[in-house]
Amino acid sequence: MANPNPILIDKLKEAAQKIESGADYSWGHVGKCNCGHLLQTITPMSSSEIYKEANVQKLDEWSEYANDYCSTSGASVDRMVDALLDIGLELDDIQELEYLSNKKVLKALPGGFRYLQKGQRKDAAMYMKTWAKVLEKELV
Numbered sequence: 484m485a486n487p488n489p490i491l492i493d494k495l496k497e498a499a500q501k502i503e504s505g506a507d508y509s510w511g512h513v514g515k516c517n518c519g520h521l522l523q524t525i526t527p528m529s530s531s532e533i534y535k536e537a538n539v540q541k542l543d544e545w546s547e548y549a550n551d552y553c554s555t556s557g558a559s560v561d562r563m564v565d566a567l568l569d570i571g572l573e574l575d576d577i578q579e580l581e582y583l584s585n586k587k588v589l590k591a592l593p594g595g596f597r598y599l600q601k602g603q604r605k606d607a608a609m610y611m612k613t614w615a616k617v618l619e620k621e622l623v
Contacts (some may be wrong), residue, residue: 484573484575484585484587484617485576486571487618487621487622488570488622489622490570490571491571492618492619493615495618496612496615498517498520498611499609499611501520502608502611503604503605506520507530508520510581512534513533513538513544514529514530517545517580517607517610518545518567518580519533521611522563525566525570526563526566528563540558540560545578545580548563549577552564580610580611581601582601583600583606583610588617591616591617593613
């Protein structure tokens with residue numbers, strides 16, 4: 484799981500707040516999905532800029548970017564993955580964020596363990612806020 488640190492915790496909360504507040508959210512759009520929103524909070528990139536850079540790779544989603552990641556390629560997608568890694572994420576975290584699937588986060592959900600639905604604004608925000616709380620506990 485991600486390296487707990489104040490920056491990552493704050494950015495997860497910020498991304499969750501934007502999603503909850505009605506920011507343009509679309510799981511099928513690389514710049515408006517879960518990872519896209521987190522990337523928007525840690526870089527000056529807009530959703531359209533993220534889409535444009537990601538489209539160069541001809542891959543469809545963040546799980547594929549994480550699978551094909553190469554730290555020395557210099558490819559635009561790899562630089563975006565680098566930004567996520569630089570704030571403490573691991574490659575597995577990228578896939579788990581997209582699919583809302585980290586069991587540790589799911590076990591910590593208010594009301595107890597349950598599966599969340601990818602592509603649901605409310606579930607994406609809840610996952611990010613819960614993940615931030617998990618990381619806060621680990622930080623202490």
